Amino acid sequence: MRALLFLSLLALAVWGLVRYLERTRPQDLPWTPLDLAAPLGRATAWKLASLEGDPAWCRRLLTLDGVKFEAVPDRTTAPGCGWQGAVKLTGSEWSPRGPVLTCPMAAAVTVWQRHVVRPAARKHLASNLTRIDHYGTYSCRTVAGSARQSQHATSNAIDIAAIRTVRGEPISVLRDWNGTPERAAFLRDIHDGACRVFGTVLGPDYNRAHRDHLHFDLANWNFCR
Ligand SMILES: [Zn+2]
Structure with a gap:
């Protein structure tokens, strides 16, 4: 009893x-349910990766959050290459304009931008984010040095080169990873914060191929280097 x-x-x-x-x-x-406006939590990365199974809900989340985007027609460019259920981010902060990403990646970069980059810019640079310079999302290729298809082959990855703030000057991964204390701390914060959002995060400490950018994708689980 x-x-x-x-x-x-x-x-x-x-x-x-x-x-x-x-x-x-x-x-x-x-x-x-995932809320893009909610602070980062233990289940955020898992919820973002899970959006892959529900493209309509993913696009609805972007709309609810006020993200500027356009749906992009599915495309196959070669065996294993192309994209499905992708969106083009049309916000003015993206340079070059209009990166095409799978919808879950678009949601993930939105979360990263809002909950990682903006607070880090205020903390370390006392400034606000205005532009994200990237080296692209889609590229039909294998992972360097392996036969495995890159996440870039399906637009499920992005390479971030630099962040600009209202002061105008870019904080570049290549120049500032080991730059002034505040710039280096800013870049480490946006790298480490990305590990709470994406499945894979690779930066200059991983290998020489990443000396000039941060690579993010939604494959793997917590592979953060
Ligand atoms: Zn990459």
Whole structure:
């Protein structure tokens, strides 16, 4: 009888805790719906990667969040290359304009920009983000030095070269990774913060091929170098 009472109280306590977390920290719980405006949580990267299975919901999330984008027709350019359910980000911060990304990646870069880059720019540079310089998203190729298809082959990756703030000067991965303390700290923050958003994050400390950019994609799980 006592054991039964104990188990009932335990179940009630667990239920109460889960309901409390659902209200206060939904971003930590994998079964709650993703909200791009919510702070980063333990389940954010998992929720973003899970958008792959629901393109319509993914585009709806971008719309609800006010992200500027256009849907892009599916395209196959070669065996294993092309994109499906992709979107073009049309916000003025992207340079070159209009990167084409899978919808989950578009949602992920939106989350990264809002919850990682903007706060880091205010913290380290006392400035606001105005532009993101990138080296592209789509490229029909294998991973350098392997036969494995790159995530770029399906527009499921982006290479970030530099961030510009309202002061105008770019903070470049190539020049500033080991630059002034505030610039280096800013770049490390936006790299480390990306690890809470994307499945794979590669930067200058990974290898020489990444000395001038940060690579993000949604494959793997927490591969952060
Ligand atoms: Zn890349």
